[in-house]
Amino acid sequence: MTCSTFPDITTTLLSRFLIIFIGLLTAACSSNTGPAPVETLSTKIASTNNLTEISGDSYVVQEGDTLFAIAFYSGNSYRDLAKINGLSAPYAIQVGQKLKLKEAPAIKIVSKNIDVAQIEQKSNDKRLDPPKQQAYGDSREKNHRKNQITKSIPSIKPYNTRWIWPATGQHKVATVGTDGSNRGLDIKGRLGSKILASADGKVVYAGNALKGYGNLVIIKHDENYLSAYAHNDRILVDEQSYVTQGQQIATMGRTGASEVMLHFEIRKQGKSQDPFNYLPTD
DSSP states (O other), X not given: OXXXXXXXXXXXXXXXXXXXXXXXXXXXXXXXXXXOOOOOSXXXXXXXXXXXXXXXXXXXXXXXXXXXXXXXXXXXOHHHHHHHTTOOTTOOOOTTOEEESSOOOOOOOOOOOOOHHHHHHHHHHHHHSOOOOOOTTOHHHHHXXXXXXXXOOOSSOOOOSSOOOSOOOSEEEEEEOTTSOEEEEEXXXXXXXXXXXXXXXXXXXXXXXXXXXXXXXXXXXXXXXXEEEEEEEEEOOOTTOEEOTTOEEEEEBXXXXXXXXXXXXXXETTEEOOXXXXXXXX
């Protein structure tokens, strides 16, 4: 071996050392960044701006939104929103799409064919007939008052104002967002224990499409109120079915959660309420 061989060996060793050193340095730097953040809400704008409520008559779809989340955060049934906006399963929506959150009231136009000759004849008959005295409470007056009364029949019966606790557990903790708004409450209990409907209503959602809620049941109690039951182990009711207060709708679980619990929310027109203001204290 000649002396000229040593510089080549030294250069090769230095190159390999630099490659190994740079690789170790890169790995050390990347490990300090930690894991990527996980979004717990299916609406990106909600996770970014800490919003979980949508108000108004319309909403512009943001990146990451789903129809299920928009319906829940606006206090609607996703089926109703789909119908209002002409959507069908699988309810795909596009970024920038404007969705109507409320159905415009229908304007009813009634047209009648008027016989001018009959009107003139009736007018002549009235001039010939002597005026008749009407007693108070005359049937014609009653009919007139009846015609002034309009009744609005809701799609479901009004909710029962006396709510009950949806589950039993060792701990009942109110959950509050970083903006100070209510997020419902967590009831930590036993796996498989009963989850009950807190009030009468209609099941408008039963599934796991809302990220962060696990197996979720949403009940609509009237045009204003919804209640949500999250992280269930098993769901025992079907969508579009009616439930009564105290009826078992699910079993307690930990789907979408780190421990066994029921996450419970009461929402009024999409706005999350403090459940402790509705549930009995005894």
